Amino acid sequence: MSSSFYLTQLRRCLLSSPPVEWAIQHIRELLLGALRQGPIPQHVAFVMDGNRRFARQHHIETIEGHNMGFEALARILEVCYKSGVKVVTIYAFSIENFQRSQYEVDHLMEIAKVKLSQMSQHGDLMDRYGASIRIIGRRDLLREDVKVELDKAAALTKDNNKAILNVCFPYTSRDEITTAVRETVVDYLKPVPPRRRPFSETHIARNIRARHVHSAQERRDMLRDVEAAVEAETSDSVSSSTTLHPGSSTSTGQLEDNMTTDTSINGAEYSAVLPDVEAITPAVLEEHMFTRDTPPLELLVRTSGVERLSDFMLWQCHEHTTIRFLKCLWPEFDLWHFLPVLWEWQWQQRRRTLTSWNGNSHAIGPVKVQ
Numbered sequence: 001m002s003s004s005f006y007l008t009q010l011r012r013c014l015l016s017s018p019p020v021e022w023a024i025q026h027i028r029e030l031l032l033g034a035l036r037q038g039p040i041p042q043h044v045a046f047v048m049d050g051n052r053r054f055a056r057q058h059h060i061e062t063i064e065g066h067n068m069g070f071e072a073l074a075r076i077l078e079v080c081y082k083s084g085v086k087v088v089t090i091y092a093f094s095i096e097n098f099q100r101s102q103y104e105v106d107h108l109m110e111i112a113k114v115k116l117s118q119m120s121q122h123g124d125l126m127d128r129y130g131a132s133i134r135i136i137g138r139r140d141l142l143r144e145d146v147k148v149e150l151d152k153a154a155a156l157t158k159d160n161n162k163a164i165l166n167v168c169f170p171y172t173s174r175d176e177i178t179t180a181v182r183e184t185v186v187d188y189l190k191p192v193p194p195r196r197r198p199f200s201e202t203h204i205a206r207n208i209r210a211r212h213v214h215s216a217q218e219r220r221d222m223l224r225d226v227e228a229a230v231e232a233e234t235s236d237s238v239s240s241s242t243t244l245h246p247g248s249s250t251s252t253g254q255l256e257d258n259m260t261t262d263t264s265i266n267g268a269e270y271s272a273v274l275p276d277v278e279a280i281t282p283a284v285l286e287e288h289m290f291t292r293d294t295p296p297l298e299l300l301v302r303t304s305g306v307e308r309l310s311d312f313m314l315w316q317c318h319e320h321t322t323i324r325f326l327k328c329l330w331p332e333f334d335l336w337h338f339l340p341v342l343w344e345w346q347w348q349q350r351r352r353t354l355t356s357w358n359g360n361s362h363a364i365g366p367v368k369v370q
């Protein structure tokens with residue numbers, strides 16, 4: 001036996017002895033308490049990468065690596081919710097993961113069924129932190145028994161309103177964005193009653209375009225096209241006016257507000273109802289994302305040293321999202337890896353606040369002391 005083997009055993013023995021465990025637990029609590037004194041990211045996402053490499057390195061089965069990955073998740077959720085994070089979003093299963101062996105896919109489905117169900121029980125993790133489970137992604141790709149169990153976990157925790165766990169399962173961002181665009185277009189095409197709005201950017205652009213049409217023939221052709229479009233739009237909205245629900249949903253409401261009802265080309269006025277494409281804004285698309293109603297994503301962490309997003313949170317990552325790639329494998333991920341990331345995030349926030357204060361004081365000039 002090598003000396004390093006004895007050293008590892010000795011370390012394990014020491015760490016698991018009751019007084020050392022007690023001390024470590026206290027240090028953890030102290031550190032979390034100190035962390036809570038500063039700003040805390042309201043929404044954190046994790047790419048839980050490296051379970052299989054961990055399994056290979058430790059000569060255990062792949063599925064055992066995933067089991068240990070779940071243990072790491074439970075530990076880190078505790079850290080997040082204790083420190084005040086409101087929303088945690090995890091990449092638990094990508095749509096691409098269906099290409100793995102049936103054995104591995106079945107095992108990941110089993111972990112989701114059994115563990116999420118356990119976590120949502122009375123007295124367990126979700127209950128203790130008042131967190132609700134939301135399954136987001138392509139439910140339709142899941143087996144019926146998996147869907148049933150995941151729905152049960154979501155239903156059991158739906159009234160917990162202190163925190164959220166978004167489980168992306170099965171998910172890819174491109175799929176989420178495509179779905180959101182599709183739903184937005186469906187809303188956009190819903191006929192709405194005509195409402196007058198004096199100016200819209202589309203209206204102005206159309207006028208400018210019209211001014212660039214020089215020949216009389218070109219002008220006549222354009223007028224004819226517009227008349228045809230106007231006629232089609234008007235008859236459409238009139239024929240289906242019984243199905244209209246003005247202001248029924250936020251996004252539809254927003255779209256309605258942006259309808260333009262007049263068309264003017266070189267002085268000729270046409271009364272019409274034309275959908276205004278400028279009504280499709282980032283805010284409208286956001287309304288259709290799986291993560292709607294959650295705070296902006298402030299921190300994204302990926303383990304295992306791989307530095308890419310792998311089709312995760314592509315929409316949610318904004319100009320202030322901090323993205324951190326860590327070398328450790330997901331099953332090893334713990335408070336000790338996460339703390340430096342959180343400290344750095346807090347430091348960044350403080351610097352940002354200071355910079356914006358300085359920026360503001362420049363903008364408004366020195367404050368007068370009376």
Ligand SMILES: CC(C)=CCC/C(C)=C/CC/C(C)=C/COP(=O)(O)OP(=O)(O)O
Nearest residue numbers: 048049050051052053054066069070092112
């Ligand atoms: C549903 C639920 C709560 C699950 C928790 C278990 C868990 C951590 C699942 C993640 C599965 C996954 C595809 C990890 C990526 O590592 P990898 O397998 O690609 O590892 P590698 O990068 O080393 O190949």
